[in-house]
Amino acid sequence: MSSLDPERHNIALVVDDNPETLGMVSTALEENGITVLVARDGLTAIDLANRIRPDVILMDAVMPDPDGFETCRRLKSGPDATLAPIIFMTGLTEPEHIVKGLRSGGVDYITKPVMIEELLARITIHVMNAKMIRSAREALDTSGRSVMAFDGNGRPLWGSPKAQATLSALCDTGAPTLADNQQFRLWLRDCSALPASQIDLFSHGDLTIAFLGLASSREVLVKLNSGKAGSPARLLERAFSLTAREGEVLQWLSMGKTNRDIAQILSLSARTVNKHLEQVFQKMGVDNRTAAAVMADRVLNTE
Numbered sequence: 001m002s003s004l005d006p007e008r009h010n011i012a013l014v015v016d017d018n019p020e021t022l023g024m025v026s027t028a029l030e031e032n033g034i035t036v037l038v039a040r041d042g043l044t045a046i047d048l049a050n051r052i053r054p055d056v057i058l059m060d061a062v063m064p065d066p067d068g069f070e071t072c073r074r075l076k077s078g079p080d081a082t083l084a085p086i087i088f089m090t091g092l093t094e095p096e097h098i099v100k101g102l103r104s105g106g107v108d109y110i111t112k113p114v115m116i117e118e119l120l121a122r123i124t125i126h127v128m129n130a131k132m133i134r135s136a137r138e139a140l141d142t143s144g145r146s147v148m149a150f151d152g153n154g155r156p157l158w159g160s161p162k163a164q165a166t167l168s169a170l171c172d173t174g175a176p177t178l179a180d181n182q183q184f185r186l187w188l189r190d191c192s193a194l195p196a197s198q199i200d201l202f203s204h205g206d207l208t209i210a211f212l213g214l215a216s217s218r219e220v221l222v223k224l225n226s227g228k229a230g231s232p233a234r235l236l237e238r239a240f241s242l243t244a245r246e247g248e249v250l251q252w253l254s255m256g257k258t259n260r261d262i263a264q265i266l267s268l269s270a271r272t273v274n275k276h277l278e279q280v281f282q283k284m285g286v287d288n289r290t291a292a293a294v295m296a297d298r299v300l301n302t303e
Contacts, residue, residue, distance in 0.1 A: 010127060011052065013037045015045040015068065016060040016089070021112070025058065025089070028116045034123075042071030049075055049082050055127050057082070058119075061090035061101060069104045076105030078156060080164060083134050085126035089114055147212065149219040152188055154179040157219055166207070166224050178204060191220045196256070200265065201232075208232060210255060225300065232300050239299045240284050249276045253289055254296035 012034050016022050026036040037052060039045035042063055049057065057075070061068035068088065075082045088101040091112040098109045107126050110119060146166060148159035156167060156178070167178075178184045187202045191211045202209040212221040225232055236254075237247030245266075252262045259277070263270045277289070286292050 010055040011035045011037065012123070013039065013045060013048055013052070013054040013057045013084070015039045015042070015057065015063070015071065017041060017063045018060070021060070021089075021114070025114065025116075025119070028120075029123075032120055042066040042068065042074075045071055046074055049084065050080070053082070054084050055130070056123050057084050057086045058089045058123075059086050059106065061088055061092050061097065069100055072101070072104040072106055080168065081156075081158065083130055083158075085130045087119075087122060087126060089119070146224045147221060148224055149215060149221050150178070150188055151219065152185070152192065154181065154185045154188060163224050184209075188220050191222075192218065235299060236296055240280070240295075242280060242283060246276050246280050246283075249273060250280050250292065250296050253277070253280075254293045254300065256293075 010033075012029050014022055014025050014029070014036060015038075016025075017040050022038050022040075026038060029036050037048055037054060039048055043066070045057070045059075048054075059068045059072055063071070066074070068090065072086050072088075075084075075086065085107040086105060087108040087110060088106045089110050089112065090097070090101075093111045101109045108122050110122065146160060146163040148163045148167065149157045151157055154177075159167065181204060184202060184204060187199075187209075191199055192214060196211060196213065199211040208225040210223045210225070212223055215221055232254075233244070233247040233251040235247075236242060236250045237244060240250070242250065248266060249262055252265060257265065259270055259273045262268070263273045266273075268276075277292075281287060281289075281292060284292055284295055286295065
């Protein structure tokens with residue numbers, strides 16, 4: 001079988017405490033053009049994965065503490081979770097073990113003895129899929145979308161590189177994590193249960209967090225805005241020479257809110273919102289809300 005990518009060497013991290021398995025799998029992968037790293041325990045695997053960023057991880061389940069399942073969970077948790085697909089490669093064959101492996105973050109489960117051709121075929125598919133996902137997340141940053149996905153308990157599941165950097169910078173300041181913020185968890189619950197028009201922005205330290213929608217897996221998708229340069233409304237106020245109230249109205253307009261929604265959020269009458277928008281459109285040099293929203297979004301996404 002040919003190499004996964006003729007333009008570069010893909011890197012596989014093989015995690016197993018059995019020297020014979022390590023040797024057999026490593027030799028087979030290297031013969032097919034894959035660079036191999038090996039780890040005999042979970043902690044070493046986590047360290048290597050964080051430093052080297054492999055393209056795929058082959059994980060034995062039965063190892064000294066932490067076992068493969070716990071190692072997988074650690075690798076797949078947090079804002080810096082590895083994007084590499086984790087394929088379990090183990091002698092545990094019961095359905096409960098397969099389910100446990102997939103729930104811990106694995107994408108596939110191969111039972112020993114390992115059939116090399118089958119293993120290579122599965123590696124190829126999962127590495128290609130992972131690269132497409134990585135490209136899609138990088139594209140979010142390119143378009144100015146700093147997007148994160150959270151579960152219902154406030155734990156970050158994945159994010160675009162820019163969003164991950166923003167969240168990591170917040171952690172570096174010593175501020176409490178979002179997962180520890182009860183109000184944030186309540187806000188996420190509202191995001192899962194209420195119409196988008198009823199979800200306000202959430203502020204956390206220097207971050208302003210806007211609800212984007214729910215993924216099919218019920219992940220809550222949000223957009224992160226750093227508050228270091230000012231709130232979104234203040235940014236719009238400066239960019240288009242608006243009043244403070246006009247900046248707030250434009251901010252909510254850019255988030256897809258209707259005039260009625262904006263009136264309720266800002267405790268204004270619908271007529272007052274209309275008057276503010278007339279002034280906003282005039283100052284921005286546009287004649288409709290779609291054009292105004294596009295221009296506002298461009299300003300907010302370049303900060």
